[in-house]
Amino acid sequence: MIIRFTLNNEEKTVDVPATKRVIDLLREDFDLLRNKVSCYQGACGSCSILLDNCIVSSCSILAFELKGRTVVTAEGFMKTEEYQRINHIFQKNQYDPCDFCRWGKIFAIHEFIHSEEHIDSDSLTRALKGNQCNCSSPTLLLSVAEQIVKAEKKINTGRKHERTARK
Amino acid sequence: MNIDSGDYPYYVSDIRREEMLYACFLRSHITEGRIQSVKIPQLPKNVSVFSAKDFGKKNFITVNNLKIPLLADKEIRYRGEPILLITAPSSETLKSVCESVEIEYKEKEMLESIFSDLNGKTVIYKTSCSQSAAGEQEDEEAPEVISSFNTPVQEHFYPDSQGVFIEYGPSSKLKVIVSSEWPKHVKQTVMNITELPSEKVFVMLAKSSPTFDGKIWQPSILAAVASFAAINLKKSIKLVLSKKEDILYSGKRAPALFFIDACIGDSMKLHFLNFSFTYYCGAYFPFAKEMIETTAFGAKYFYNARSIKIRGEACVSNTPPTDFFSGISLPQFFFAAEMFINRLAKQKEVSPLELRLANINHAFFRSINYEKKDIFPILLAELNNRCDFTRKHAAYEHMRKRGGTSFPGSVIRGIGLSTAFQANGLNMHRGRFNQSVRMSLTPENIVKVNVSSIPNSKRTRQIWKESVSEILNLPIRNVTISYSFSDETASNGPTLLSGNISTINRLIKLCAEEIRSKAQTHGREQTITVEKVSSDLLSRNKKKFLYTSVTCAAAVAEISLRFLTMELIIDKITVILDCGYINNEAVARQKIETAVIQSILWVTRDESYQNLINESLFYYPGIDRLPEIEIIFRSSENGFEKGIGEIAYSLIPAALLTAVGQAVNKDLKEIPIENEKIFNLGEVDK
Structure with missing residues (x-):
């Protein structure tokens, strides 16, 4: 086909x-x-x-x-600016998941960023639960994910305001 | 040097070359018996089949003096034993050829379980020892307590499968790309099987998952058969196990059965302590002696008693071969010993915390770690404060005796305590498993470090560089680390067996300090080279003890049983440990946390072979199903690393099962304990 x-x-x-x-x-x-x-x-x-x-x-x-x-x-x-920012926060927190679960986690965080979900530990846990790997700390993952989501949402809100102001 | 010093940028499964061949094993469908006949159909073009006959007298690898066959010749010793190696240009062709091969067997009668019907012939190593000290007369009134405990196989979760890629080059040069903890053994094995000289075999380490441990000698088997096929077919070969194959037939932690027999008097002191244990090692296990000795070591030194008797044996069984997992056999030992101590406390109606304090061999830990204070009272006091253990334990015991609550939809809670140690660098006294570090400082202030071990992450390598840079007061960029085994360096054994990363940390610091001192005395005009081996770290008691330091730890597990939803919820795991100097706390926490999770899986999931066949091991809990894990580091009096990799495996199982036992008011004896088992215990008081 x-x-x-x-x-x-x-x-x-x-x-x-x-x-x-x-x-x-x-x-x-x-x-x-x-x-x-x-x-x-x-x-x-x-x-x-x-x-x-x-x-x-x-x-x-x-x-x-x-x-x-x-x-x-x-x-x-990997070519996106969003990835560069996510990776920077990973490195800052010494969070280095293996190549098998890395992208599942990054994509789950990306999806969460662009969703309307409220940022709290429970909703982040739900978003990340589909990744089954034992390479790195789940506690650290949650903390890193929260930092990324907060930072990205701030950027996205800023952009929205910019667009509204231009209009 | 022809074993590469750096990580290959890919996992074996990612490697592809033009005109390469795919390879797979055709495995036995029966557990035990003999091969009657093998019928191979007309093979398509470019498809080849290798059997034990093709390998002739070289159909084995040697690990620690034990010969393990590459392919089964006539006798089948376990289900899944490789019989044929098949190579084909595509994985689809491989699959269809495998389906068309017919093998007839004469099957032996199946055993009911691996714990039944084992006769004396199956014992591959045994030991017995006893020690007694003069003291008060035994309290003849004190009742004797006898219990048995057993642990199942354990598999670690890792996402990539084991595999090897053999790149066939001009003049029959082989590049062997493999995930292994023992590349020197891979190389030696390939050289033996192909009869190639050292300069024609080049071993590179592929990427592998951080939890890929406990598979020490099996990569050598894969490399040996694939190299043999590559040389014969003059083609590159890729042999990667399927995930299911890897889970079913690769090495596991050996199951064990323990009998412990003891009695305590009114003073809470153990009068005697008798251990009798058996390990079921699968069809092949090259490290039976090391495993038994490790358990005997734990049994001899952890608790004090006027008399301690130890009798242990390792048996072969008709299950896939076992291998060394983190902690060697201390996790099995500590599960049994700690369960037993908790049971004694319950019978005697004393606090399990107090009972431990009265019987732990404090003098031993003071002596081996050169410390003035007893470590366990400090750890247990802090753990008690953090978890409110004494109050919660007494409250839950009260509830247990009362028969629980009367609400059918209620939650019943339990709490369990355990203690353990991790012996760092055990077995390193054996010359052939000695780790080494060679360091040289050139007049241009360049430091070259050659390490016999493989770091478990890039961060470990960074920690090593930082240590050298700090001690020699040089920029980090001046330090290069090669963690290779050169041809001139003796085989140092697999990383896991011969001591761990902490040992290398200490050797690196020792070398750097010696170089600094030599440079101060003799100047830096000439290259200064220093070499240290792990036995240099042995303590003044080296004749008596076989390791350099021990990490002491304790853990509390808190659980709740929810009868409405029939669920076992692990609420919290708290671990406190004295692991000496910590190079990087974030890394240390991650390491312990992941080991705690693997241990929880060992306790809560039935990994019997039947369930493995049903592929239950593909399940790994998502982040939403994990408990809160608190890790507390107690700062140490000593400035060296003692190791953290294994301790959780020894601590968690007993703490968790004790907590469940308290909640259900049962004396539980074995793991795994799953939801279904817990809620079918029958007399659970709701």
Whole structure:
């Protein structure tokens, strides 16, 4: 099946077998290796990507379902300013998750930033619960996530005000 | 030097090359028996199959003097034992070839459980020792308490699977990219199997998860078979286990069965203490002696009694091979010992805290850590204050005796205490597992450090650099660390076995201090080189004790049982420890916290082989299901590191199970304890 979709801001056309999963397509056909495969069952969060700006487990979606949609992988997100800011707060707090859970956590934080959720420990915990990894401290993750979300929301609010003022 | 000193930038699963071949094992479907016949169909182009016969007399690796077969020849010793190695140009072809191979077996009768029907032939190592001290006459009235405890296998959660990539180069040069804690052994094994000289085998360490430990010798097996295939087929080979294969058949913590027998008098002092224990090591285990000796060591020194008798053995069983996990066998020992002490306290109706204070071997800890004060009274007093242990314990005991609350939808609480130590650098007295650090300072003020161990993170390497820079008063950029094993350096054993990162921290500081002193005396005109090995750290008691320092710790677990939702909730885990000097508190906290979580999983999840087959191990709790974990560091009198990596495995299981036992008013003896088991205990008082 031939499909067209947007991958990391580029239009792609690809012929995919009906049973091929998105994570395999990304890793094998596009050589995008930063998103990993671990459980292959949609449980661990290692293969998380942004599909139409929502976090999904790419091992649980068939490749043909990407038709007409927008995909951002770790490689694409790394080029954003938001990633630079997130990474800066990670480093400042000496929080260094492994390559398997790193992107699931970053994408979950990204999704939270752009949601209307109230920032508190419970809602952050809910947002991050889909990442199953034992590489780093969950307490530190929560603290780091809270710092990032607060900082990003402040930036976003500032931008909104700027836009309103311009109008 | 031809073992690379830096992390390869990728995990093995990320590596791809043009014209490489994929490889996989075809494994036994039976647990024990003999192979009758193997029928291999007509193979597609570029597909090859290797059996034990192809390897001939080299069908084994040697680990600590034990020969372990690469592929099963005739006899099958466990379910999942590799029988064939298949290579193909794609993973799809591999799968279809595996499905078409037919193997006939003559199966032995299955055992009911790994704890049954083991005869004397299966014992691979045993020990017995006793010690007694003169003292008061035994109180003949004091009742004897006998209990048994058992622990199951333990698997660590790590997201990547074990694997190896063999890059076949010109003139049969092999680049072996592998995740391993023992690259020297990988190299030696590949050289043996391929008969290649040292300069043609180049080992690189691939990335691996931080929790990838306890898989010490299995990477060597993967590297050996894949290298053999690469040499024969003149192609690059990638052999990566599937996640399920890795979970099912890679090494686990060995299950254990303990019998403990003791009695205490009115003074709360232990009159005698008898330990009898058996480890079930799976089909192969090269470190049985080290494991038994570690337990015996814990049994001999942790508690004081007028007489202590120890009898232990390690048996082979028809389960996948076991391996060394953090703490070697101290976690199994401490689970049994601490459960037993808690039970004694309950029977005697005394505080478990007071009972420990009366019987812990305080003199031993003072002596080994060169401290003037007893450490455990300090730790336990602070823990008691933080957790309000004494009050809560007494209140919950009162509730337990009263028969709980009368509300069907009520919450019942429990609290459990445990104590433990971690012996740093155990077994390093054996020459072949000695860790080493070689440091040289050039006249240009460049410091080169060669370390025999593998740091567990980039931060560890940074800590090493900072230490050297501080002691020698040089900028960090002047310090280079290579954590390689050069051909000239003897094999120092796997990182886990021969001491841990703390040992290297201390050796680095020792080397830097000696270089500073030599530079002050002789000047810096010539390169100054210093080398230290781990036995240099052994204490003045080195004839008696086998390690350099011990971390002492205590923990409290608080739980609640919610009958309405049938849930065991772990409310809080508090750990207090004296681990000596802390290089980086944030890193230390993370390390302990992750070990606490792994320990909780060991206690609360049934990782029996049946459940492993049902893939239950893919489950790992999300952040929403984790308890509050408080870690308290007690500053130490001594300025050196004592280690933190293993202590949680020894502390958490007993504290947690005791808390559950108090809540359900039962003497629990084994882990795992899952929700279903707890709420089916029958006589739980609601």
